[in-house]
Amino acid sequence: MNRKDKQRPKNLDLRTVRLPVPALVSILHRASGAVLFLLLPVLLLGLQCSLNSAEHFAHIKEVAAQPFVKLLLLGVVWAFSHHFFAGLRHIAMDFQWGMELTTARLTAKLVLALGLLVTLLIGTALW
Numbered sequence: 001m002n003r004k005d006k007q008r009p010k011n012l013d014l015r016t017v018r019l020p021v022p023a024l025v026s027i028l029h030r031a032s033g034a035v036l037f038l039l040l041p042v043l044l045l046g047l048q049c050s051l052n053s054a055e056h057f058a059h060i061k062e063v064a065a066q067p068f069v070k071l072l073l074l075g076v077v078w079a080f081s082h083h084f085f086a087g088l089r090h091i092a093m094d095f096q097w098g099m100e101l102t103t104a105r106l107t108a109k110l111v112l113a114l115g116l117l118v119t120l121l122i123g124t125a126l127w
Helices: 021-052 054-064 067-094 101-126
Strands: none
Touching (some): 021 067, 054 067
């Protein structure tokens, strides 16, 4: 039987696909990197504006005090912390550490937990 003749089941409904935790962490690592890359000009512009004068600093501080902006900044904190910890995990895996299935699952869960913990700690300190 030819390989093309085999009928393989296909699930194209992405809402029902259950990704393993390491795959989810890897996808979130890429997504958080993209978000950080796209937001970097905005964040740098805000920093530059805040350093221009005391009035500009007060304006940026006022904008950052709004609840929606705080939520967005918490998202940036999560993206940065997740990207950092997932990057460390990827570097460790480049050195062949954590390649076993149980270790890979454990480190993936650890990355998720650390990212959320750092976000929670920074969020409670700054909110």
